Amino acid sequence: MRHYSRLASLNYSISENFYPLGSCTMKYNPVANEAAAQLPGFAYLHPYQDQATAQGALELMHLLEAALCTVAGVDRVTLQPAAGAHGEWTALRMIQAYHQARGERRDQVLVPDSAHGTNPASAALCGFQVVEVRSGADGRISVADLESKLNQRVAALMLTNPNTLGLFEREILEVAEMVHATGAKLYYDGANLNALMGICRPGDMGFDAVHMNLHKTFTTPHGGGGPGAGPVGVKSDLEPFLPKPTIERRNGHFELDEERPHSIGRVRSFYGNFGMLVRAYTYILAMGGDGLAQASEDAVLAANYLRSRLQGVLDLPHDGPCMHEFVASARNLAEHGVKALDVAKGLLERGYYAPTVYFPLIVPEAVMVEPTETESKATLDAFADTVKEVADLARTDPQRLHAEPVSLPVGRLDEVAAARRPVLRWNAASESPTEAP
Amino acid sequence: MGDRRYTETHEWVEVAGEVATVGITDFAQSQLGDVVFLELPRQGRKLGAGESFGVIESVKAASDLYAPVAGTVLEVNERLAANPELVNKDPLGEGWLIKVQTEGGLPDGLLDQAAYQKLAESGGH
Amino acid sequence: MPYLVHAQEDRQAMLEALGAGSMDELLVDVPASLRLRRLDLAPGLSELETMARVRELAARNRVFDDRLTFRGGGVYRRFVPAAVGAVLSKPEFYTAYTPYQPEASQGTLQAIFEFQTLIAQLTGLDVANASLYDGATAVAEAAMMAVVHTGRPEVVVAPYLHPEYLEVLRCYAEGRGFQVRIGTDPGNDSAALVFQSPDFLGLIADGSQVTELAHAAGALAIACVDPISLALLAAPGEYGADIAVGEGQQLGLAPSYGGPHVGFIACRQELVRRLPGRLVGEAHDGQARRGYVLTLTAREQHIRREKATSNICTNHSLCALAASVYLTYMGPDGLRQVADVSYRRAHALADELSQLPEIELLHPDRPFFNEFPVRMKNVLHRLRAVEAEGILGGLPVARWYPELEDVAVFCCTELNDPDALAQLVAALRKTV
Secondary structure (H helix, E strand, C coil): CHHHHHHHHCECCCCCCCCCECCCCCCCCCHHHHHHHCCHHHHCCCCCCCHHHEHHHHHHHHHHHHHHHHHHCCCEEECCCCCHHHHHHHHHHHHHHHHHHCCCCCCEEEEECCCCCHHHHHHHHCCCEEEEECECCCCCECHHHHHHHCCCCEEEEEECCCCCCCCCCCCHHHHHHHHHHCCCEEEECHHHHHHCCCCCCHHHHCCCEEECCCCCCCCCCCCCCCCCCCCEEECHHHHHHCCCCEEEEECCEEEEECCCCCCCCCCCCCCCCHHHHHHHHHHHHHHHHHHHHHHHHHHHHHHHHHHHHCECCEECCCCCCCCCCEEEEHHHHHHHCCCHHHHHHHHHHCCCCCCEECCCCCCCCEEEECCCCCCCHHHHHHHHHHHHHHHHHHHHCHHHHHHCCCCCCCCCECHHHHHHCCCCCCCHHHCCCCCCC | CCCEEECCCCEEEEEECCEEEEEECHHHHHHHCCEEEEECCCCCCEECCCCEEEEEEECCCEEEEECCCCEEEEEECCHHHHCCCHHHHCCCCCCCCEEEEECCCCCCCCECHHHHHHHHHCCCC | CCCCCCCHHHHHHHHHHCCCCCHHHHCCCCCHHHCCCCCCCCECCCHHHHHHHHHHHHHCECCCCHHHECCCCCCCCCCCCHHHHHHHCCHHHHCCCCCCCHHHEHHHHHHHHHHHHHHHHHHCCCEECCCECCHHHHHHHHHHHHHHHHCCCEEEECCCCCHHHHHHHHHHHHHHCCEEEECCCCCCCEEEEEEEECCCCCECCCHHHHHHHHHHCCCEEEEEECCCHHHCCCCCCCCCCCEEEEECCCCCCCCHHHCCCCEEEEECHHHHHHCCCCCEEEEEECCCCEEEEECCHHHCHHHHHHHCCCCCCCCCHHHHHHHHHHHHHHHHHHHHHHHHHHHHHHHHHHHHHHCCCCEEECCCCCCECCEEEEEECCHHHHHHHHHCCCCECCEECCCCCHHHCCEEEEECCCCCCHHHHHHHHHHHHHCC
């Protein structure tokens, strides 16, 4: 146990640190959710039990599906995808099957240049050719560029709204109309759904398929990189293509429906990351509709407040207001030889997890900050003061900043050497005499 | 060197007789950052001009490599497998990538030193 | 409202600092026609009410005693050392993010490095990744590796691969545009021969023979294995398989109605650049202190984008941690003991069942590990009858294999003690 307790002490985590990691929605993970998932009636349920003996689990999934439909404004939801990227791929497979069923061969997917890397990768994994759509100077998708790339070959446009710059795509209704006019589908990357609960809904914006990250918006823990869950919601015309099985209520009973002739098939074993579904449903019960709406409002408020506190400290390349996150740039520190990475390491040194850096790719020296709704004003203020302290240090003593962090278990690690001569497993024979602390 | 030619995808090529040596430019290596791995073709592979012949990876990026000339791969720089940093240290010399037995000479559209310089200064695109 | 932290005056103070009169001014970019008046969900509940509601749902599931559970099919009841739960409930592990900042994530990184080491050792292969979603997607990812590596357009799958794994593989293949064919006869177009051992029926394949078949056709051999069985059976690396994959649920994770569990994948050194997902490697800092980082990331989607060969972004880190703790606590001897007891109990049960009238072993001559197929008339009726006595009997498989009507696959683990076996046999005898 001591080994693992020591390892645990080497980590920053939400339970101990502010974690303003942009696009990752690191909010408080309620411990009640953990207790719910560990109830024996859930934890020890075998997936191949007779469905009559698993009615509580099936009902929970049915209720969660209904709640997610309401939040996202869609008609049906599959709870099976294990992660956001898995959800993207599942949605694109459905869109692919939809076009094929209509006898159309559409082989392109449009992806904005500000998109998460998983978007183009998921599209490529479905055999689509990826075509990039440029962002305009205001940080939003260029409608002119989109228009020039829309044609009969396009199967879908993948979009996140608010986008990865934390900006709401104001022209979303026009975009949806343009996309639908060519017969293509509009796909919503739900990474940023935390900004919108109770404010507006992707389904109402015209999105046909929507993935949601339960580990972001609905507080299931990130676990050091999973397990998460990436349910996908769809409008009714995509429903026949949902992966198997779906959960149906018939004569007061809940059933797993495997008889779906148009389904894309199965995207993973069994019925999804059920334990994460229990946690998310527990959270939704506790929050209720008004609570979720307040959560999103608070997330937007916190991001705008923190953004205003950083005015003049870092560059803010786009005009506000922002939604639940914002992207600053450390390029104003470049003249002192300081990069976004140095700012990140300086924050680590001072007890904060670092914001996302170098993403999105369209902002040089990007520093992407997402405070979430579960951090107090005092925490936001203290963090803003610390960013200022780091930025001041960049001007007065950049050498010191370059050397940070100095008080963490290790300093900056040589990632280049690690990648050139990878050591990917413990190997007693090649053990060097240098011991870890 | 005057007889070095460049592509818009940041490879260079230098021809001696029928043998062309291919590498990436100093600008390309500086943009990529520390090179950690190269995937290079087998000896004897036939390449068309503009065809992708491999991949170069740094810690932060991965790019395809495109053949500036058509021909057959004669030799691959074996030292890069153990020492990918040569591409950063000496991209135009010891960090060369492949030698190609050319077919049909240099294609049109390759850039000379001055034109490439201009491309690099404008940000590379 | 739970989990929200701002007092009303703090909200007001922040709005004022922004020079905004109300939230609406921050939401100006949202077209008015899209704004919701309210989110139409029930009002929030107190923790007491929430837990009561959730508990009520949990109570509507029937959980069978672990010692009276004889059903596997990819998910197993096993003894889990208390240390696994104790480590997994440490918030420093479960509330951390993907370890992008290595200096502040050494705990997670070292734990994954240990997982990679343990899986590589267990499978007898050179390298394992930081984990995948589950066994099914691990098979699909391995098949895609083979398709990219060989440039060949089909994957051959030996019969009785877990039927859900096969369906998932087909779903990936249809999207990606390669063929999946059932058989054991790879040809010049075959990228890989995938086989499971023990297979869905519990039967053990001759790994070296299958591997030779694959290699003779220039295809990769992909072994889908049960990690516990590897304490007794030959490891894929020993018989020359190129890639090993599997489901790690048995290594310390609860059944949890099918997830979250953890997939693993390991391969030979030459294939490491094709390996999907995260990899942790050793690194050193300026003072030569050893640490761990995410490495070889240029293979991955956030750098390669549309040229990536997999879109996987996370792993199942926390589940991989469970597996690490489990394997560490068991050690090689403990694991062998678990495997050995499971093997002996299953074989004892097979003997007993084969002596009952109207029940016969489907393949009395084929070796199995801890699951085996049995044919008995009216199988569903009999299983329901034993269920009434609190026993979860074998898994009927006709829904996947019409040719196996009246066949159920029974499973034993170290939890099925001799008394439990006797109870099952007695209950089945009554159905004759």
